[in-house]
Amino acid sequence: MNQAPIPTLPFGRKVSRWFGRNLIRIYAVFGFTYLFVPVIYTFAFSFNDAGKSNLTWRGFTFNNWKNPCGAPDVCSALGNSIKIGLLATFTATILGTLIAFALGRHRFRGRSATNLLIFLPMATPEVVLGASLLAMFLAFRINPGFWPTVIAHVMFCISFVVVTVKARIASLDPRLEQAAMDLYANERETFRRVTLPLVMPGIAGAALLAFSLSFDDFIITNFNSGTLVTFPKFVYVSAARGIPAQANVIGSSMFFLALFIVIAGQLVNRKKVR
Amino acid sequence: MATRASTFSGKKGRLPYLLLAPGLLWLFTFFVLPIINLAGTSTQTPVIGGDTGQYVQTFRFANYIDAFNASREQFARSFIYATLATLLALAISYPLAYAIAFRSGKYKNLLLVLVIAPFFTSFLLRTVAWKQILGESGFVVPTLRALHIIGPNTTLTASALAVVTGMTYNFLPFMTLPLYASLERIDPRTLEASNDLYANAFTTFRKVTFPLSMPGVVAGTLLTFIPAAGDYVNAAILGNPNTTMLGNVIDSRFFRIVDYPTAAALSFMLMAAILILVTLYIRKSGTDELV
Numbered sequence: 001m002n003q004a005p006i007p008t009l010p011f012g013r014k015v016s017r018w019f020g021r022n023l024i025r026i027y028a029v030f031g032f033t034y035l036f037v038p039v040i041y042t043f044a045f046s047f048n049d050a051g052k053s054n055l056t057w058r059g060f061t062f063n064n065w066k067n068p069c070g071a072p073d074v075c076s077a078l079g080n081s082i083k084i085g086l087l088a089t090f091t092a093t094i095l096g097t098l099i100a101f102a103l104g105r106h107r108f109r110g111r112s113a114t115n116l117l118i119f120l121p122m123a124t125p126e127v128v129l130g131a132s133l134l135a136m137f138l139a140f141r142i143n144p145g146f147w148p149t150v151i152a153h154v155m156f157c158i159s160f161v162v163v164t165v166k167a168r169i170a171s172l173d174p175r176l177e178q179a180a181m182d183l184y185a186n187e188r189e190t191f192r193r194v195t196l197p198l199v200m201p202g203i204a205g206a207a208l209l210a211f212s213l214s215f216d217d218f219i220i221t222n223f224n225s226g227t228l229v230t231f232p233k234f235v236y237v238s239a240a241r242g243i244p245a246q247a248n249v250i251g252s253s254m255f256f257l258a259l260f261i262v263i264a265g266q267l268v269n270r271k272k273v274r
Numbered sequence: 275m276a277t278r279a280s281t282f283s284g285k286k287g288r289l290p291y292l293l294l295a296p297g298l299l300w301l302f303t304f305f306v307l308p309i310i311n312l313a314g315t316s317t318q319t320p321v322i323g324g325d326t327g328q329y330v331q332t333f334r335f336a337n338y339i340d341a342f343n344a345s346r347e348q349f350a351r352s353f354i355y356a357t358l359a360t361l362l363a364l365a366i367s368y369p370l371a372y373a374i375a376f377r378s379g380k381y382k383n384l385l386l387v388l389v390i391a392p393f394f395t396s397f398l399l400r401t402v403a404w405k406q407i408l409g410e411s412g413f414v415v416p417t418l419r420a421l422h423i424i425g426p427n428t429t430l431t432a433s434a435l436a437v438v439t440g441m442t443y444n445f446l447p448f449m450t451l452p453l454y455a456s457l458e459r460i461d462p463r464t465l466e467a468s469n470d471l472y473a474n475a476f477t478t479f480r481k482v483t484f485p486l487s488m489p490g491v492v493a494g495t496l497l498t499f500i501p502a503a504g505d506y507v508n509a510a511i512l513g514n515p516n517t518t519m520l521g522n523v524i525d526s527r528f529f530r531i532v533d534y535p536t537a538a539a540l541s542f543m544l545m546a547a548i549l550i551l552v553t554l555y556i557r558k559s560g561t562d563e564l565v
Contacts, residue, residue: 024373024377035443080355091554098296108291117306121305122500126501127520128524135314
């Protein structure tokens with residue numbers, strides 16, 4: 001900030017000044033290193049010639065990547081997670097988007113009660129959400145399994161969808177809709193051809209968020225899935241005996257896939273802006 | 275608000291209720307009702323002469339006292355670990371968010387993606403990765419031993435330290451993103467004004483930047499503290515029997531001991547404690563409009 005030019009500085013002070021100015025950047029580099037160490041570790045050990053337990057490095061191989069379903073049960077667990085994730089995302093995105101439109105575009109009685117009902121599931125620890133839902137399923141003699149898990153995932157995803165889509169609706173310029181109305185579009189047309197396309201990126205973002213929350217959820221799933229094994233559950237159960245390297249392959253692939261989707265999304269957005 | 279209301283004329287018909295109905299019905303059936311049902315379960319007692327897992331409603335509120343006394347340590351640990359993890363996450367995230375908001379130039383979006391990116395690898399895989407990195411066969415322990423920072427018999431896993439580290443790591447993006455959002459919104463002219471008034475960099479930070487970033491600090495600490503207090507996966511994977519948290523107890527009461535009333539009472543106390551703390555915290559930090 002204080003950039004009074006001093007012509008010659010002793011070397012020691014130059015170094016300390018450089019550190020002073022770049023301290024925050026150096027700190028950021030350490031921060032990112034901390035964030036990425038486990039990710040890099042997971043990726044590196046997906047190439048481990050591990051055999052049964054993937055604890056120590058035993059040599060480089062592509063076999064795990066060539067045969068990601070090689071370890072027993074890993075792909076059925078992945079399949080269950082994807083199925084649950086897609087069903088929960090689809091349902092939660094629709095239900096949450098409808099609520100977001102009601103909150104962002106309409107006036108009605110009971111708005112604060114609605115906001116509270118949206119907020120509370122996010123402020124409740126997962127272990128309580130999972131345990132309470134399971135207790136109710138058991139009370140109604142419903143066995144935990146696939147559908148109870150989907151129901152639970154929809155429940156905790158709705159709030160996040162509402163928050164995301166509502167933020168997008170709030171950031172829209174109301175003049176765009178007014179312009180459409182001025183051009184003799186009726187309410188329905190305005191909604192279909194102006195409002196909805198403008199809100200769409202928000203809905204897409206909410207769907208991605210919902211899927212990643214569902215796909216990664218362990219605690220609530222563990223309570224409500226019974227004997228069904230999802231990918232996080234597979235990792236948790238096999239953590240004691242050593243996780244097969246194929247799980248690292250799947251984890252790394254999800255990482256790159258998600259990264260690709262996010263970057264592609266940003267590029268598409270940038271093109272649209274231009 | 276006024277212009278928006280006029281666009282859609284602030285209709286007060288049936289439509290908003292039709293939009294709300296399916297989602298709110300879902301939340302009512304699968305969130306509110308289970309919580310009410312849980313309250314009922316928490317005061318039940320075992321059926322005399324019945325099978326394990328059979329309970330009958332006797333409105334025994336002493337269940338709460340029994341449950342609390344049986345897991346006082348875990349209660350304390352949940353809140354201590356969650357507080358430590360929240361403070362650590364704040365200490366790590368604030369400079370990170372600050373760097374992204376003010377010092378990243380054209381790489382801002384890229385860096386933001388990088389903050390979220392570790393989230394794309396399964397949370398459990400990352401926790402297990404920490405266990406192995408900090409474990410005997412990882413690279414951290416041998417390095418620290420070679421440098422004589424830790425003794426030859428000291429281990430890093432299966433400790434409170436590992437649990438808190440894991441929790442800090444897991445919830446870091448929840449802290450960084452709200453902090454970034456509030457820092458990014460700060461008008462640079464306010465910082466220039468502070469500079470013009472002869473405030474040095476530290477005073478500017480203390481009197482201008484930090485107060486303006488308070489909404490982010492509050493949101494970030496809440497988003498970190500709440501899941502951390504209820505977490506039990508880190509304690510299960512990175513801890514030892516002396517680092518169990520309330521979540522571990524609820525889990526084992528439910529599945530291993532089939533003691534639903536105790537699990538229910540503990541869940542309720544956890545939820546109540548979190549809601550009380552959160553309310554006090556929001557009042558104190560003066561950001562009521564947040565919720």
